[in-house]
Amino acid sequence: MEERGSPDGDPARNLEQGPEGPETPIQVVLRVRPMSAAELRRGEQSVLHCSGTRTLQVSPPGGGPDVAFRFGAVLDGASTQDDVFRACGVRRLGELALRGFSCTVFTFGQTGSGKTYTLTGPPPQGEGVPVPPSLAGIMQRTFTWLLDRVQHLDVPVTLHASYLEIYNEQIRDLLSLGAPRPLPVRWNKTRGFYVEQLRVVEFGSLGALMELLQMGLSRRRSSAHTLNQASSRSHALLTLYISHQTPQQMPPVDTGELPAGGKLCFVDLAGSEKVVATGSRGELMLEANSINRSLLALGHCISLLLDPQRKQSHIPFRDSKLTKLLADSLGGHGVTLMVACVSPSAQCLPETLSTLRYASRAQRVTTRPQAPRPPKAKLPQHLETELLQLQEENLHLRSQLGQMDPKASGLSGARAAWAQRNLYGMLQEFMLENERLRKEKKQLQSSRDLAHGEQRILAQQVRELERRLLSACYLQQPGPGPTPPCPCVMVPPLLCHAPPLLCPRCQLCPLCRAPLAHWACPRRELHLPQVFGSKAPGDWPLSARPPPWAPPCCPSSAKCSRERSRSEWTQTQVLAEMLTKEKVMPSAPPLPAGPVNASPVLRGGAAVPNLARRLEALRDQIGTSLRRGRSQPPPR
Numbered sequence: 001m002e003e004r005g006s007p008d009g010d011p012a013r014n015l016e017q018g019p020e021g022p023e024t025p026i027q028v029v030l031r032v033r034p035m036s037a038a039e040l041r042r043g044e045q046s047v048l049h050c051s052g053t054r055t056l057q058v059s060p061p062g063g064g065p066d067v068a069f070r071f072g073a074v075l076d077g078a079s080t081q082d083d084v085f086r087a088c089g090v091r092r093l094g095e096l097a098l099r100g101f102s103c104t105v106f107t108f109g110q111t112g113s114g115k116t117y118t119l120t121g122p123p124p125q126g127e128g129v130p131v132p133p134s135l136a137g138i139m140q141r142t143f144t145w146l147l148d149r150v151q152h153l154d155v156p157v158t159l160h161a162s163y164l165e166i167y168n169e170q171i172r173d174l175l176s177l178g179a180p181r182p183l184p185v186r187w188n189k190t191r192g193f194y195v196e197q198l199r200v201v202e203f204g205s206l207g208a209l210m211e212l213l214q215m216g217l218s219r220r221r222s223s224a225h226t227l228n229q230a231s232s233r234s235h236a237l238l239t240l241y242i243s244h245q246t247p248q249q250m251p252p253v254d255t256g257e258l259p260a261g262g263k264l265c266f267v268d269l270a271g272s273e274k275v276v277a278t279g280s281r282g283e284l285m286l287e288a289n290s291i292n293r294s295l296l297a298l299g300h301c302i303s304l305l306l307d308p309q310r311k312q313s314h315i316p317f318r319d320s321k322l323t324k325l326l327a328d329s330l331g332g333h334g335v336t337l338m339v340a341c342v343s344p345s346a347q348c349l350p351e352t353l354s355t356l357r358y359a360s361r362a363q364r365v366t367t368r369p370q371a372p373r374p375p376k377a378k379l380p381q382h383l384e385t386e387l388l389q390l391q392e393e394n395l396h397l398r399s400q401l402g403q404m405d406p407k408a409s410g411l412s413g414a415r416a417a418w419a420q421r422n423l424y425g426m427l428q429e430f431m432l433e434n435e436r437l438r439k440e441k442k443q444l445q446s447s448r449d450l451a452h453g454e455q456r457i458l459a460q461q462v463r464e465l466e467r468r469l470l471s472a473c474y475l476q477q478p479g480p481g482p483t484p485p486c487p488c489v490m491v492p493p494l495l496c497h498a499p500p501l502l503c504p505r506c507q508l509c510p511l512c513r514a515p516l517a518h519w520a521c522p523r524r525e526l527h528l529p530q531v532f533g534s535k536a537p538g539d540w541p542l543s544a545r546p547p548p549w550a551p552p553c554c555p556s557s558a559k560c561s562r563e564r565s566r567s568e569w570t571q572t573q574v575l576a577e578m579l580t581k582e583k584v585m586p587s588a589p590p591l592p593a594g595p596v597n598a599s600p601v602l603r604g605g606a607a608v609p610n611l612a613r614r615l616e617a618l619r620d621q622i623g624t625s626l627r628r629g630r631s632q633p634p635p636r
């Protein structure tokens with residue numbers, strides 16, 4: 001016969017040595033439930049036999065060698081609830097918790113294997129039908145023992161309880177005043193993993209504690225499936241906090257800080273299940289998947305904890321909420337007892353073997369139980385007096401600080417309120433003003449951008465026209481020879497600048513034969529009034545008006561151009577220079593990137609019409625020049 005398991009290790013006995021005992025293995029007790037009525041009806045066989053108080057023998061149904069497993073204690077189907085309570089040594093764990101240790105009892109096994117029954121007894125058979133005391137589970141028995149025990153202690157003990165469940169990877173407070181809502185798990189150096197905002201309730205009597213238990217049990221999620229009519233669908237953790245402090249020294253529970261001291265935690269794990277066997281569908285199947293996943297994470301952590309090398313490094317406790325909350329019990333400073341529950345039926349054998357292997361591994365995991373440090377020694381009398389004085393001074397200063405603000409401003413209550421209102425009003429006004437300015441700035445920016453864009457396009461067109469104009473000039477340039485006569489003298493002045501406004505004869509410079517705009521004609525002051533009558537020059541059409549950079553009218557322009565010297569044609573030179581250099585005209589300077597609050601509309605606005613005028617003039621010139629080029633034979 002093959003034998004597995006480990007030698008027993010009673011944590012309580014080892015820990016008698018002192019507050020920080022040696023490495024202690026997790027204690028494992030195995031409970032085999034009796035065959036259920038349904039299993040008996042189906043004629044299923046039992047494959048588990050207890051040989052001795054610590055060994056379980058598994059006889060596979062199809063023959064083959066028996067397999068034996070050894071645990072701290074093995075209890076068969078005939079064992080009573082009281083037998084289980086005694087065999088588990090829960091009283092010893094309670095004693096350790098009273099001495100400040102953190103102790104955990106948890107049940108695990110396949111669904112329907114008797115975990116909840118072992119911990120809390122069977123569910124009530126009906127409304128108002130109490131469960132017989134003989135069927136009370138480990139928890140109720142421990143409560144009775146503990147409440148009795150604390151009454152006989154010399155020092156006063158304060159007791160608190162919390163109760164939560166992990167349902168579909170969410171933590172729900174089973175003692176919450178309102179409907180349970182998901183709570184976060186946090187971690188800090190002193191507390192390790194803990195549940196934030198968990199309600200911790202103080203209790204002073206067994207009755208009060210039993211009520212808390214019933215409240216939690218009634219709120220816990222359970223459903224019916226093929227293998228269990230009342231299957232728990234969540235992992236449930238009930239924790240008792242035992243503290244020797246007086247109520248005055250206790251931190252208020254509302255702060256979320258738990259009382260320092262011992263802890264006794266009962267964990268009822270949801271059962272692992274094969275959804276095919278339980279026939280779970282829909283929500284039941286989701287629950288089953290979540291349960292199996294978290295149990296897998298737990299098994300993984302246990303396997304890693306077995307390896308002493310790995311134990312020093314990283315154990316993935318963060319993989320699930322369950323492993324986070326059991327981290328201390330499994331690999332930390334807690335004292336842990338596991339109760340493995342199994343069904344004897346041959347139908348459940350694969351699941352049973354898995355539980356047995358799980359339990360065998362778990363009992364090789366060790367923890368290093370550690371009690372919290374004893375409270376500091378009492379302070380000497382003079383230090384205590386000093387401390388009291390300092391505390392009083394602190395209170396006094398605080399109260400002064402509270403009254404400080406109105407006093408500092410020297411305002412009475414009503415005036416202070418008025419000033420506050422006024423300030424508030426001003427602040428609102430500033431905010432509105434600020435908002436208005438923001439909008440205005442935005443508008444200005446967009447119109448500046450618009451003008452900027454327009455200016456850029458016009459400047460581009462001007463450059464292009466200038467380029468074309470220059471090339472036209474080149475084409476029409478005469479070769480070396482005598483200067484041709486000025487065409488202006490041969491045509492009657494009336495015709496000049498008559499519609500079409502450009503005089504074909506005034507378009508060429510008489511000296512260099514560069515095409516000229518009508519405004520560049522030296523005789524324009526004579527022609528234009530005749531065309532536009534008595535209109536002021538400002539009312540002339542845009543194309544007839546000289547651009548801002550046009551040279552002033554020459555007073556001697558009425559003279560025959562033949563008599564003019566070269567210097568009289570400076571305007572032609574100015575224009576040619578402007579054209580060939582292709583620079584931006586002074587009337588259309590690039591927009592400055594100046595302060596945003598300067599009005600870009602005004603700056604850009606002046607530049608754009610100038611450019612437009614210049615552009616128009618150039619267009620006219622080119623048009624005329626081309627027409628002229630077509631209608632006249634090229635000069636020799």
Ligand SMILES: Nc1ncnc2c1ncn2[C@@H]1O[C@H](COP(=O)(O)OP(=O)(O)OP(=O)(O)O)[C@@H](O)[C@H]1O
Nearest residue numbers: 033111112113114115116117122228231232270271
């Ligand atoms: N030792 C026992 N003696 C008599 N009946 C038992 C025993 N153990 C379990 N039962 C019965 O077996 C059924 C299943 O038990 P229980 O609900 O405790 O299983 P469970 O392991 O908690 O299942 P689940 O994981 O689905 O919640 C219940 O009807 C319970 O009363």
